[in-house]
Amino acid sequence: MGDCGHPSIEIPFSQRPIIILGAGIIGCAAARQLLFKGFSVTVVAEHLPGDQDISYSSAWAGAAWHAAGGISPEQRHIQAVSYRHLLKMARDEPDSGVCIVDSREYVEQPPSKDSSIWGRTILSKFRDLKPGEYPADFNCGWAYKTVVTDPTRHMPYLRNKIASLGGRFIRKRVEALEELYALFPDSRIFINASGNGSKTLLDVQDQKCFPERGQNVFYRTTKCNTFYFQNGKTYTYIIPRPLSQAVILGGVKQRDNLSPEVDMNIARDEIARAHYLAPEIVPENPPEESLSYIVGIRPSREGGFRLDSEQIGNRLVLSAYGFGGGGYAFSYGIGDVLVKMVETSEKSTVIT
Numbered sequence: 457m458g459d460c461g462h463p464s465i466e467i468p469f470s471q472r473p474i475i476i477l478g479a480g481i482i483g484c485a486a487a488r489q490l491l492f493k494g495f496s497v498t499v500v501a502e503h504l505p506g507d508q509d510i511s512y513s514s515a516w517a518g519a520a521w522h523a524a525g526g527i528s529p530e531q532r533h534i535q536a537v538s539y540r541h542l543l544k545m546a547r548d549e550p551d552s553g554v555c556i557v558d559s560r561e562y563v564e565q566p567p568s569k570d571s572s573i574w575g576r577t578i579l580s581k582f583r584d585l586k587p588g589e590y591p592a593d594f595n596c597g598w599a600y601k602t603v604v605t606d607p608t609r610h611m612p613y614l615r616n617k618i619a620s621l622g623g624r625f626i627r628k629r630v631e632a633l634e635e636l637y638a639l640f641p642d643s644r645i646f647i648n649a650s651g652n653g654s655k656t657l658l659d660v661q662d663q664k665c666f667p668e669r670g671q672n673v674f675y676r677t678t679k680c681n682t683f684y685f686q687n688g689k690t691y692t693y694i695i696p697r698p699l700s701q702a703v704i705l706g707g708v709k710q711r712d713n714l715s716p717e718v719d720m721n722i723a724r725d726e727i728a729r730a731h732y733l734a735p736e737i738v739p740e741n742p743p744e745e746s747l748s749y750i751v752g753i754r755p756s757r758e759g760g761f762r763l764d765s766e767q768i769g770n771r772l773v774l775s776a777y778g779f780g781g782g783g784y785a786f787s788y789g790i791g792d793v794l795v796k797m798v799e800t801s802e803k804s805t806v807i808t
């Protein structure tokens with residue numbers, strides 16, 4: 457009891473570290489946003505920024521910001537918030553590896569209201585392409601500015617940013633969230649940002665999660681300032697990496713395929729599709745010495761990503777995983793939603 461007869465609070469809310477499981481773009485973006493708000497954060501993960509394991513999706517992404525089709529208005533807003541943060545990093549923080557680039561999107565069918573057309577409400581310099589500006593076998597096309605993130609620069613940037621704001625990383629594999637509860641008995645908030653790990657964590661076992669293999673061609677070229685995108689009967693992108701003088705050619709999605717081997721048939725097909733979209737950038741037969749290959753596993757989830765909170769005993773567990781091919785496009789928007797959830801919990805601890 458305190459002097460006035462009120463029970464004293466041993467550890468105030470803000471001093472109980474928030475524990476994040478997962479150091480991919482989702483866990484690290486959440487850590488950065490929470491640290492900016494003054495919370496104490498510890499990130500626990502088997503793979504940390506800088507690692508290159510095939511299952512650590514964030515190391516291998518393209519990673520372009522593209523408006524996703526088929527998502528709810530709330531999810532669109534999360535993407536919009538993410539775009540805002542990435543744009544600011546591109547302008548103010550050159551070491552973040554985020555760049556503003558031109559874009560050309562080619563559309564096969566007249567766009568429905570549910571399609572990626574909503575991107576025009578937030579992307580700068582959005583305009584319809586005129587016939588002749590896009591290949592004749594497409595229905596229409598759009599030009600706009602978007603942001604691309606180079607994960608080989610962005611993940612180390614995040615590692616340094618989180619550390620400089622006082623965040624802590626612990627390299628550790630856990631088999632269940634319960635292990636974390638035992639390791640951090642004072643903590644009340646746990647964020648599960650474990651990507652595909654959520655399929656096997658013993659107290660999560662989310663059977664909607666599935667691995668989805670991606671394989672890209674990394675082509676070194678000085679023509680690396682325009683993003684090309686076609687998402688319809690085929691799923692083809694050319695993602696520029698201006699800081700590395702290269703472009704990423706893709707894509708492919710192979711459910712439940714975990715092979716680390718480069719499939720040269722896929723690579724040849726991706727080069728051919730990219731050449732069709734942008735022959736001025738990708739020649740029919742790029743020199744072999746200018747090519748290398750990227751293989752990574754996306755953390756996909758049937759029905760889309762999970763983002764919610766659950767009270768488990770005296771702990772709040774926030775789940776943020778299953779972002780498939782869009783983790784970078786959602787990243788900082790998700791971070792901000794998680795901050796709001798934490799602040800809501802904080803508010804409930806204030807005596808009213």
Ligand SMILES: Cc1cc2nc3c(=O)[nH]c(=O)nc-3n(C[C@H](O)[C@H](O)[C@H](O)COP(=O)(O)OP(=O)(O)OC[C@H]3O[C@@H](n4cnc5c(N)ncnc54)[C@H](O)[C@@H]3O)c2cc1C
Nearest residue numbers: 478479480502503514518520630651653670752783784785
């Ligand atoms: C080829 C390719 C191209 C892509 N292109 C794009 C793109 O253009 N735009 C875009 O937005 N996205 C793109 N993505 C998708 C993007 O990479 C993912 O959505 C994103 O990286 C997912 O981040 P995450 O943090 O959820 O998961 P991950 O990056 O996989 O991180 C999961 C973390 O959880 C940890 N973990 C898991 N289980 C455990 C456990 N049991 N114990 C301890 N730690 C654990 C891991 O070690 C890791 O730190 C692409 C992906 C691929 C593969």
